[in-house]
Amino acid sequence: MGLLAGCAALPGSQNTAPQAWPSPTPRAPDADLLQRLATDLTAAVRDHDADRFVALFAPQGRAAGSVIGRNALHLAAWQAEADADHLRVRTQAGAQTGWGSATLALAVDPEGRILWLGSRPGDHPVVWLDHLIDVSHDDPIWLIAAASQASMAPVWLRTARDASERLTTLDWSVWRPPSEVAAPLTLELPADLVGFGEPIDVGAYVRLRGTDDEPRIVVSPADRPGLTQEERLHLLTHEAVHALTRSPEWAAPGWAVEGLAEQVTEQLFPDLAAAHAALLPRASEGVGLPSDADLAAGGLPVYALAARAIAGAQDRWGSAQVQRWLADWQAPGRPSEAEFTDALRAALPQ
Ligand SMILES: [Zn+2]
Known part of the structure; x- marks a missing residue:
């Protein structure tokens, strides 16, 4: 994925x-x-x-x-x-x-x-220095696109607004309201500008340059050919959770970062949740929290498992408490990896 x-x-x-x-x-x-x-x-x-x-x-x-x-x-x-x-x-x-x-x-x-x-040399790339850009917005969401991709801008803007409106219906007490970080997008820019020196199988991610910067969702449609509108909406919802929670700044491990983004997306899209449920393994001693290597390899089952790990933690300790631990991984009382693993196994098909 x-x-x-x-x-x-x-x-x-x-x-x-x-x-x-x-x-x-x-x-x-x-x-x-x-x-x-x-x-x-x-x-x-x-x-x-x-x-x-x-x-x-x-x-x-x-x-x-x-x-x-x-x-x-x-x-x-x-x-x-x-x-x-x-x-x-x-x-x-x-x-x-x-x-x-x-x-x-x-x-x-x-x-x-x-x-x-x-x-x-060594500074962050500056999009407007050497590539023709188009800027469009659908208040409060804005998008910078390579000029060649400008025709897709309205589709992505509408989708980002849709994702943002759905996210505002959830309780985000630990983080700021989603309307403030509603999915500014960068669409289809060269790999060196989106942060990777060479093409890589990453279609979307959140860039956060510093604590004063707004998070920005970077989408490369070229890496995600043939997305349906529903998949585009899932993608932007998932990434908007990262942006909203400023998750690139978290100290929490990858399974928790990806798990929350995907679990929130499941909450908002029951069809996706059902598709994920069908991919989950049965609970066993061999099933554990996805490693960073598992997540880097990607794929729906890994993200489904990460999402279930968050759901299991919320079942056991409550949603608000889990949010606080994600925002501050060093907080006292945060469960150990073994305890999170146990909560995951309890939430898997028995
Ligand atoms: Zn993610």
């Missing part, structure tokens, strides 16, 4: 410093120039003036500058400010309530025009 809550170390954007600098020799801008460029770039975006934005780049940098400028105008807000010897850019997409931010390096020519603007 390949669902994963991850916060993998992300490689830098493709738009990192070139090995060979274009002529003339670039230099880092001084503080005054950096401040002026930040002000002028921000003003050009505010005035929706793509030509003025690109004119701040040297001729050698204009192709890249036009992509950045075009994308900046697609975002709801794009504001640059000088930050030491870097440019700090804050962005908002559509109905996004929080801000994204990126710290960029730049080089200028002798006339103070931008030769190159890009992310620093």
